[in-house]
Amino acid sequence: MIPSAFDYVAPSTVDDAVRALNDAGEDAKIIAGGQSLLPVLRMRLAAPSKLIDLGKVAELRGVREDGDALVIGAMTTHYDVQRDPLVREHAQLLAVATDTVADPQVRHRGTFGGSLAHADPAGDLLAPALALDVEMVLCGMDGKRTVPAADFFVDYFTTALRPSELLVEVRMPKYTGWHAHYEKFNRVAQAWSIVGVAAAVNVAGHTISAARVALTNMSSVPVRASGVEQALVGQEATPDAIRAAAERAVEGTMPVADNNADVAYREHLAKVLTSRAVTAACG
DSSP states (O other), X not given: OOOOOOEEEXXXXXXXXXXXXXXXXXXXXXXXXXXXXXXXXHTTSOOOSXXXXXXXXXXXXXXXXXXXXXXXXXXXBHHHHHHOHHHHHHXXXXXXXXXXXXXXXXXXXXXXXXXXXXXXXXXXXXXXXXXXXXEEEEEETTEEEEEEHHHHEEETTEESXXXXXXXXXXXXXXOTTOEEEEEEEOSSTTOOOSEEEEEEEEEETTEXXXXXXXXXXXXXXXXXXXXXXXXXXXXXXXXXXXXXXXXXXXXXXXXXXXXXXXXXXXXXXXXXXXXXXXXXXXX
């Protein structure tokens, strides 16, 4: 299908992009990598009056260190996140989760910030972002503000972004020396996750000294598995201890039934995949 007619602008700076978004009003759409937006436009599920393309805003790309924080520009592609040495050293969970996103073509065009701002609860990067306590830096006409991941994801495809704001970068603590794994279940390759689990652990000797676990597609937003984390800390990294902790994976979740799985099946998957993800992360 052919999208509805719209005006198009491609600013080269963040200030110009924010100004263009503010001038266009709530009827505008931001396009980053376009991997989610373009199909929606073609099906006319969205008909914006103006499309603001961030592809020329170079300051939104790249990975850098800022003291004890790791900073990833919103327009950094999945491909670059996946291969960046700083990400692999200080945020291994993001690297391994990004490796599972769709296919190589999508990873070359899709962007880290675009995926987070799209806020699809089945998206693979929301749970890792929540597990790692990332902070979203948003920019509007009144300047910048920072929103933690726990407050950024509001509902299905809904975030704390205001109509005239852009997600410009993502900041997170460094998890140097941590080990991580992302385990997901889908019916066919490259499909959305029916359930996914992001796990990062810090193991001292044979004991789990810290753990961060979050779930994909077990609610309208990613869910932090706090019960699993509490059950893991201080335990030896044995299969029995991990399986026992994984039984708490469904606490605080609100899964829904759809054509892929009913509620009971999703809850079963959450426990099994949590056990697998933590086991793999522990090595």
